Structures are given as structure tokens and as C-alpha cells.
Amino acid sequence: MGKSCLVTTFLSLLLLFLQTPKYVNASFICYGDFFNNVNYGVSRDFLFSSLPSNVVANGGFYNASFGRESKDNRVHVVALCRRGYEKQACKTCLEHVIDDTKSKCTNRKESFSWVTDQSDDVSCFLRYTNRSTFGKLELSPNVINPNPDNLDSSISKNMIMFSEEWNAMVNRTLEAASTAETSSVLKYYNATKTEFTQIPDVYALMQCTPDLSPGDCKRCLRECVNDFQKRDWGKRGAGISRPSCYFRWDLYPFYKAFDNVTRVSAPPPQASSTILDCGRDKKRFQGSNIAIIVVPTVINLFVFVVLILSWKRKPSHTGINEALDWNDGQSMVRFDLGMILMATNNFFLENKLGQGGFGSVYKGILPSGQEIAVKRLIKGSGQGNMEFKNEVLLLTRLQHKNLVKLLGFCNEKDEEILVYEFVPNASLDRFIFDEEKRRILTWDVRYTIIEGVARGLQYLHEDSQLRIIHRDLKASNILLDADMNPKVADFGMARLFNMDETRGQTSRVVGTYGYMAPEYATYGQFSAKSDVYSFGVMLLEMICGKSNKNLEKEEEEKEEEEKEELSAFVWKRWIEGRFEEIVDPLAAPSNNISINEVVKLIHIGLLCVQENVSKRPSMTSILFWLERHANTTMPVPTPVALLTRPSPSPSPSPSPSPSSSL
Template identity: 40%
Template sequence: MAKKSCVSILCFLIIIFSAISVSAQTCDETAGNFKPDSPYAMNRRLINVTLASNVTVHDGNFYGWMGLDPDIVYAVGMCSPGAGPEACSQCIQDTSDSLLKSCPNQTDSFTWLGEEFLCLVHYSRKPFSGVLILEPSKVLYNSVDIEKENLKEFDSVWDELMSRTMTSLVRNNLSTPTSKYYENEIAPVPGYKNISVLMQCTPDVSSEDCKLCLEKSVDYYKTLHHGKRGGIVLRPSCFLRWELYTFSGVFDHIRMPPPSSPPLPSPPPSKTPFVVTNMPVKGKNFFTNLMLVLKIAESVQFDLKTIEAATSNFSASNKLGQGGFGEVYKGMLMNGTEVAVKRLSKTSRQGEVEFKNEVVVVAKLQHRNLVKLLGFSLQGEEKLLVYEFIPNKSLDYFLFDPKKRIQLDWTMRCNIIGGITRGILYLHQDSRLKIIHRDLKASNILLDSDMNPKIADFGMAKIFGMDQNVANTSRVVGTFGYMPPEYVTHGQFSIKSDVYSFGVLILEIISGKKNSSFYQMEGLVNNLVTYVWRLWENKSLHELIDPVIREESKRDEVIRYIHIGLLCVQENSAERPTMSRIHQMLTTSSITLDVPLPPGFLFRNGPQSNPLAQRLEPGEPTSMSFACSLDEATITDVSPR
């Protein structure tokens, strides 16, 4: 009777162990702690709000971050294959909530959770994407032993099954990367029915690191808990579970494996270039393709409710301005971070293209003279870009206002020109991408609290191959007056297109006048470039200088900057200097400047004075579409002609 009772209790314990879903919150006590009301705590709570939706949107796997140094919280959320969107979202939310409760003040923590499928949540103070993380680890095991008379043969089957599963997992991932390093196997074992095993790695680690992580877990379990009837080993980068019963729905349709598997092929050389492709953006395809692009960009997605709360539901009092693609609002996140939210117009057909383009381009750029993209939000018809907040608005706000312009002395204007130069140089040459901005103008130069410039609005930017020099388009967009002649008349653009725009900017910064303010001046068709060229021919460049610039001792330096501006706007793009050469000319006064040739769009009085007017002659057939403006606003609606 006692023997029968013990057997019943043993069965009961096994059933209880079987019914428990995997849930082991692991708090890294060695990584440091944070206070409950600290910015780190708020960032962790904030990313917890959006993590489930981010994982769902990114096909079951998302890595992102929230906040600014030194309080950035990095996070990953991942669901194993087979989890539907709703189930995955709920699992991530439950896992994340339980992790925040179990590890209330540890900066680093992780947990795996699930029965029918697995999901992982991992928070850290340090970035960890692509890094193999073995510790901290956690082991759960069945305390019931395998019978000694069966142990030797059991070990043989167990060892072969573990090796075969790891081999299959890595091989399948090499041939089908979407498998996400996930594998489950079953093997018959004498004295028992079957052994079931499930292995998974996070998809950011290499094949070698995945196999190493699982090997260590297998060895660790075999060393410490040899002879037990089941167990689980959890690490931040991999998961291992085996049982003497089918513990998950993933085994429902599995086939019995052959006795052995062929050897694992050597992985191909690791080559992972950053590639951005031009993908279709119409209709339903837009959202599917956008998700892929955002995944490439590794940008942070904000929940719409978070942005609505930050901007007081896009209240008029928080509106900062309006551009060609929509409105911009000031907001404040829960952690106190001020942001600028660009809300793309729901009716703008071009907005979808620019939204995708801006996220892809800006998310990969880091430079003090470029506006930093913090993240995005995409829910329903809402398309939102979240930027760092720049307190002093844009350059045109100061430069073209008679009263505010007084604040811009020559030292400050010189600093602004230098910062813009460094920002464009980074785009053209120093970043890992070669980027043509295509819409450089005063309203797209923002000024921080110290009046340092930051280039903004990359909606029309183009990514070039590192060896590519020129591209053509049948759709010309931008602001007329900043666009070079080869772009307006032939749709041809290059780094020299930005150089032309930069030259116009220099002349505007020195004169304090808009390029567009010179049209029809004194009865002549005119523009700023034409006006400055006439001053050059008359040797009276000093007339261009804004009276606010009173430093007589700097007059020669100002004239030199005007000279450089004229070199930038020459008609032939080959004659314009590169940004690296411009930077040298601006910073080294000993460099002798070339004599400028007549600029592009040198308007002369007469019926054929305007090349753009000739190009857009009414009734003239053309395959080119134009969308440009004569003022500072960017126009994005295509006007077929």
C-alpha cells in the first residue's frame, strides 16, 4: 500500500512539473540597480508600454531602446515561430509585466515564458544586439531520477538527440534564416516512450555563437543534473528544454527523425552590408514593405497613445509649424524628454514615400549637426516621426526677421555656416551611407540652445552607392532657387546639387535676405545669385553684407565667404568644389580661391531670360514632372505637364 502511494505521489509530482509553463525571471545583480523614480525607471516603464506592439509589427522579433544617455534602456522582445500576432503580443506583455515586478530595480534582467510557444523579454543598460550573452543563467529541473538500470542506454540516446538537434537548428537557419534558430526533435528511448527537446537562440547572434550557447547549456545540465527526468536551461541568448513527455504544441506534427544526420556544412563567410532598396509603396504593399524597412533601420516604434499624451492630443498650443508633408508638434515623453513630432498629412500621397525614406536615412545617421530621429509611430492612418526637440526653431526664423536677425553677429553666422558644412560633409563622405539631401534651405536648418545648426528634413534625401556619382529622376521636387540648373532642366542630381544649395545658403546667411525676395527687383527678372554676380562684376561685394554685421575687422573674411558661395553656385556642376574642399577653404585662409565663373540661373532681362520658364513653356511636351516652389515651402504634390 505504501509502495502504491509513493507511485501515485511520484506521478502527481511529474504531472505538476509538466503543467508548469516556463517562467523564470532572471535579475542580473552584478549589472547595477536604479532608483524607482529615476529616469531609467521611467524609460523602462515607457518601453514596456510599446514593446508588445513593436514585436507584433516586426514579425515576432524587435530590438530597440528608449531614452537618452546615461539612462537609455535597451530591450528585446521575441516570440518563437508559430505564435499568432495576438498570442505573441499577449505573451510579450505578460512576460514584460512579470519581469518588471520580479526585478523592480535591477538594470539588467531577462525571462523566457510560454507553454504552447516561447517568448523572450530582455532589458539592459548596455546595447546587446549581436552579442552572445551567456550569463546570468537559470536552471529548472525535474527532481525525479532515471532508473539506474536504464541510465547508460538513456544517456546514449540523450547525447545523440542533443547533438542532432543543435546540428539541425544551425543548418536550417543557414538555409532558411526566418527559422530564427528554432528546432524541436523527438527520439524514442528504451524504458520510456520518447524524449522531447526544444532549442532556440535569439536571431541576432551568429551560427557559431548560437551553437556555443546551446553546447554550454547541454554540458551545464549534464554536469549538474545528470540522470534527472527533464529540465530547462535559460540564458539571455538561448533556451533549452527537454522532457520525457510532449510538453508543447510544437511537437504535434513532428516526424520521427532518422538515426543520424549528415555533418553540418561550414557556414558561408559573414558579409552583411547595409542595403536599402527601392520598394513599391502603393496600397497594402506600402505597410508590408515599410515594416521591412523599419526593421533594417532598427528604429524605435512609439505607441500612438504615448505620442498623443506627449503632445496633449496634438493640441494647437503645441504646434510648432507646418511643412510640405504635414504639421510639427512639440511634446514631452513620460521621462521628461522633449520631442518634436512630425505628423504626416493623411491625404498626402507623397507622404508615404517620404516617411519611409526619412526613417531609413536618419535612423542610421549620428552627427551633432544632424537632427536626431528618436523613433516613429505607425498606427492606422497616423504616420509620425519623433525627433529630438530643437528649442530655437529654424534658421529662417531668425535670419529673415529684421528684429531677430540682430542676434546673429558674424561670429554666430560663421559658426552656423561651419556647422552646416560639417553636417553635409558627413552625409556626402564620412557616414557609412553616401546621402544627397536634395532640400537644403534655411527652413531646414534648425538651431539648438547654443545656436548650433542641425540639418533636418530628409524626406527627399537619396542614398548613393559609395562609387556612384550621379543619378537622374523624372520627378523634380524641392524649392526653386535652391535647386541647381542640371536638376531643374534634366532631373540630374549629385553631391554637387547639395553644394549649389549650400552656396545659396551662404549668400542668404551673409545678406540676411531670402533668395526669393530678389525676384522682379527694379523691373528686372532677378534672384539672389544673379544679384551677387553683378556685385562681383562691379567689385562691390561689400554691398551684399547685412548691416547687422558691424565687425569691420572681419570684412575681408566675410567677402571670402561670399566668394566661396559664388564658387558653389557655378552653372557647370564639375566646376563646383566638393564639401571637403569647401571645408578646407572656410577653415584655411591661406588657400587661394579660384575665380568664379558665371553662376547657374544667371537671369538676364528679356523674354528668354529664365531657363525654367523655357523648360516649362505651356504646351511643350515633356516626360518630366515638376513639383517646386518659388518660396521657402517644399511642395510635394506632383503636377503633370
């Protein structure tokens, strides 16, 4: 009985072992300088925490950066999976390499690894550095893992034939892998199965990171091939990798990548170039050279003239038209729909960043390698032709580091599309209302975000050539770049004022409850001070770590007389001196921000949400008070404005909060 139990246990453990993914690091190397600053490790691990999901969500390839702009803090990460991956297998592979990287590269600033999962036959790649490498060819360091066994003696006896067939196979694989396939995010990839004269099947796979140019991809793979031929020629296979590419060949199918690959015969070796016989008739030689030079020149000249004439007749179809005039003297880049479809892989679902009230936002990559955010408006969304044109026209004229940059638009075949710069850290609400990510927002970072938003609004209200009221300022419309610098976004509801105007009125109230100033939600009256109110609500949310919306849900459970909005929640505790109940307990302390400055932020927030519109400060005053060492006295806040429901006419038309960045 005891022996039987022991055998059963052994078989169970053996079965578990066989079912557990076994990984082989085709290459793994930690390099670069050592880091002693704990912030670098924190930034790296923060990027790692969501990396597997982000890779799958972005079609198999993802790059991001995080940390302050410093060699000791800034981390750049690139990761991908082999084309044709299964989602869970890709995630599992990346989770493994992340764990491996953390344990082996505890204090090194750079690392890269190409990893193979032997059980699920998936491969993945992870690289992190302390410098931006996106779009840059990186050839060093290189790692070679050859098969320890040599080729069979039967092959070794005729290495000339094997070498010719091997080179032909490699050249075919390299050409296919370095030709960008725009239909796939993982555009540089090829797997071949070739029948040799002496061997039934030889397998080869090549892959480059998608941010390279075709020429750089080809060069990287060629260097890998040369590495093997110089160092390990005669081995039964090898994996050769560099930070920008990977090449492996073997005598067995090492990935599922070969399941649907058609076997081909090794092509014959390329014929050598014909050597010119200098002893031939000199006149024939000169005549042939004249023909070689003159005929192509005439043909090229003819083609050039035809292209010039056709260009004059037809509009450009290169993907981008640089000078589209909206009949008001303003020009903006227009993208062809084909370019947008190629960049987003036909609005591929896994490229979707989020869904908003007016449409969906997708991540895209232009042929140049530039990342973009594509806002595809939907019919009947409420943002019609006027709002579409409004956003394009306004952002054409606005240039500020704290405003999201509009790169262009597309209005073709009933599509209305806005193309923005890609902002990698999504929107502020993704951080401030998430318990884990909120811990990353130290007071220093929060202060920087608050100050940046204030500068963006001051530019809109006072410093630009136009006077603009945003009308829908909220946390989800504040985007965060790689350095956590804020960018005000979504100008579809913005209104343009003449320089001598100070306020306006509308019968169509748009915006989001909880952020709308009461005079706007109730009577349709808007001004720069209504934006100030919205800024104040956002500021209080950042201080408290509470969403105005979530607070409303909590209040629904209370008796009617006990309900209070976020501004009332803060006001009540402010006048009672209970500051500790206002401040977010998850906010990490900072050496640069004192408790007095946090209290100053609360004070500014309450001044912004006062019921008396005239008492609300301007953005210029707010920026003056935000100066870290400003020694000035601020006004005493008066009671906050409260917005009760339901609102009388005109009825507000709240815009749903988009769930992601542009």
C-alpha cells in the same frame, strides 16, 4: 464748475486705477553671482522678448536657453502660468514679471518669481539661471510671505482641531498636486476649498514646475508646508515658494482657480498606526509574521509568472518598442500612438510648432521629461510610404552632430509620425529673414552656422557609410539648437547613392525653387554638386540677409530685362567690387571675423552657384577654405547659374517650406 470738473477727473483716475491690473509678487528674489558681461544680459533679454507668447503657444509652460556655452553668456529660462489661465491674462502677467525682473535683477545671474495679478486673478512664474535646471529639483532659496494677521482667538482656543483639519486638507491637496496629470502640460497642480468646523471655507493651492518627477514634486511641496509650520504657524495664511514649486493657503479665494472647485469637509485625521503588543502569545506573533511575509511573496511570484507569459504572447504596449526590424537589417525605436498622443496632449493646437507641406510639427514631452518634436504626416501630402520609410531608414544609419537626430517613429492606425529631438531655436529662416532676430546673428555666429552645415553635408556626401544627396537643402531645413549650432533636417526627399555612383537622374523633381540647381530643376539630374548649389544659395542669403524668394517678389515689379535672382544680384556687385551692397547691414560686427573673411564667404558662395557643374567645389574643399586662418588661393568664380521659369519637362514638384522647426 471747477469743483465739478475736479471731481470728474478724480473719479476717472480712480476708475482707471481700479481697472489696471495690480500685481503682488508672492515671491521675488534675485540671487547667484553678479555678472559683468553684457552678453549675459543680452541673451536673457532676447529670451524674455518672446517668452509670453511662447508660454501660451506651448500650453502654459515653456523652457529655453540661449547664448554661448559659458557661465558668462548662457541663460536658461523657465516660465509657466496657473492651469486654466486666459491667454491675454497669462501674457500680461509674464510681461509684468519680466519688466520687474529687468529692473530689480539688472546684474544678477539668477532669479525666480511667483506672481499674482489681483484684478484678473491669474498667477505666473518666471525663473532664469546660468545653468541648466530642467528636470532637476531645486529647493533653495525659499521665500515665505505670511499674512501679517494671526488667526482669530476663537480658533486659537482650539488649535488642536484646527491643526488636524489643516493637516488633512494639506495632505489631500499635496497628494493630488503631485500626481502627474498627463492630459495637461501643467500636470502638477491642485486647488481645494475645504469646510472646517470653525471656519466656513479654507482655500489651498499647490503647483510644481512640470519638468519634475512626481516624487520630486511631492518633496518640494512638503518642504513648503514644513516651512510654514516651523516659521509662521498661527498666521491667517501664507504663500511659500521655492524655485520648483509653490504653495499658498488663505481664508478667502485668492484666484479664480476656486470658482469651479467643489467644497469638501475636512477629512478626519489619519488614525495612528497600531502598536504591536509584545506581551501577546509568542506563537501567534510568529504565525502572523510568517503570513505577512509568505502570502505577499507567493502573490508577487504568481503575478510575475503571469506577466512573463503574457509578455511572450503579446507585443509591448509600454509606449516604446526598442527593436523593430524593417527587413533590411536596420532597427529603429517605434513609439506607440498612445505615447505620442500623451506627449503632445492629443496634438493640442497650442503645442503646434508649425505647418509644412507634408504635415504638422508639434512639441511633446515624454514621461521622462525629455522634449521631442513630432512630425505628423498627412495623407495626400506627397510624402508617401516610400518617403516615410526613406527618412526613417536614412536617419537610422546617420549619426552626426550637425544632422537632426531621429528618435523613432510611429505607423499605427493610419498615422505616420516621425519623432525627432527637440531643437529649441527653430529654423535658420526664422532668424536670417527677421529684422530683429537677424541682429543676434553676429558674423561669428553666422560663420559657425555656415561651417556646421558644411560639415553636415560633407558627412552625407563623403564620410558616412552611405552616400546621400539631400535634394532639399534650404534655410527652413536648417535647425538651430540652444547654442545656435546648426542641424540639417528633413530627409524625406534624400536619395541614396552607391559608393561608385556620382550622379543620378529622376523624372520626379522635388525641392524648392530658388534652391534647386538648374540641371536638376530642368533635366532631373542630381549629384553632390546639386546640394553644393543649394548650400551656396543658403550661404549668400546669410551674407546678404535677403531671402531668394523675397528678392524674386521685389524683382516682379521691375522690367523683364532688369530682373535678377539673388545669385545674379551678388555676382553683379562682386565683379564691380561693390561688396558693401552685398553684406547685410544688420549683421553685428565681431572681433573674430574680419572683413576679408566676409569677402571670402561671398567668394565661396559664388563658387557654389556656378553654372558649370564640374567647377563647383566639393564640401571638403569648402571646409578647407572656411578654416579661419587658411592661407590659400581659391579659384576665380565663373558666371553664376540662372534658373528661368517656366521649366521644361520634367515638371518640378517643389516642396513647400515648413514654417517651423521639427
